Amino acid sequence: MKKPEDEYRRCASVLLFRRTEKEGVQFLLVRKPRKKDAWQLPQGGAEEGENIEQAARRELWEETNVQTDILGKSAISYMYDFPKSYRRFRPDHICGQCIQFVFAEADPFVQVRVDQKEIEAYAWVLPKQLSRYVKRKEYRKIVEKLVEEGMVLLEKRSYIQ
Numbered sequence: 001m002k003k004p005e006d007e008y009r010r011c012a013s014v015l016l017f018r019r020t021e022k023e024g025v026q027f028l029l030v031r032k033p034r035k036k037d038a039w040q041l042p043q044g045g046a047e048e049g050e051n052i053e054q055a056a057r058r059e060l061w062e063e064t065n066v067q068t069d070i071l072g073k074s075a076i077s078y079m080y081d082f083p084k085s086y087r088r089f090r091p092d093h094i095c096g097q098c099i100q101f102v103f104a105e106a107d108p109f110v111q112v113r114v115d116q117k118e119i120e121a122y123a124w125v126l127p128k129q130l131s132r133y134v135k136r137k138e139y140r141k142i143v144e145k146l147v148e149e150g151m152v153l154l155e156k157r158s159y160i161q
Contacts, residue, residue, distance in 0.1 A: 006095035008079060012055035013043035013099050015146050016068065017154060018106045018124065025154065026124040027147060028112065029133050030063055033120045039133040041143065042119075043099060056102045064122060065113040066106060072153055074101040078142050103150045105157070127151075 016028040031038045042063045046055035053070045060066055081096040112122050125133060127147045134140040 005093045007093055008096050008098040009094045010046040010052075010055075011043055011097045011099040012046050012050075012052045012059060013041045013101050014056040014060045014070075014104050015041055015074075015101060015143075015150050016060065016064075016066065016104045016106055017150060018108050018110060019154070020108045023124075023126065025151065026126055027150070028064065028066075028106075029123050029125050030114065030119045031121040031123075032118070037134075037136050037139070039123075039135075040139070041101070041146075045097075052100045053102055056104075060104070063114065063119045066110055068104045068106050068110075071103045071105060071157065074103065074146055074149055076101055076142060076145055076149070078139070101146055103146075103153055105154065 017025055018028075019025050028042065029039045030042050032040065042056075042060045044055065044059035044062070046052060047058075050058070052073065056070060057067070060068065077098055077100050079096065079098040082094070114120065114122055123133065127144075130140060130143060130147070134143055
């Protein structure tokens with residue numbers, strides 16, 4: 001049950017692309033150590049004083065050991081409520097998250113390293129492979145839209161360079 005003082009945590013997520021000669025354009029997914037909805041884009045809460053781009057870069061670094069510049073910000077956001085079972089353990093008034101998304105591109109040979117605690121695995125995924133990893137339909141549809149939007153951005157960027 002939502003209370004008047006409840007609020008949504010600001011969260012940043014990054015859709016990180018890489019272009020390879022063999023595979024084409026892929027994007028990065030990371031796997032959290034949980035049974036359901038384990039695969040997602042790198043993401044995390046924005047800290048006090050951080051804008052979404054700064055938070056996305058920091059989270060990408062913390063989760064994957066990858067540093068990159070942000071290419072742009074998406075107009076898409078995703079707001080959801082935490083499950084009641086999770087809320088019981090929160091001592092604050094955070095009832096869910098509002099995720100804002102940014103786009104980035106990595107070198108084709110970038111080395112990803114996960115900590116095996118917060119993130120236990122990663123995968124470079126072709127857009128057509130998304131449903132193998134992301135099972136929650138609502139989130140998958142958002143990622144599909146983000147990939148479409150990001151591909152347009154990459155195309156424009158290739159044209160300019």
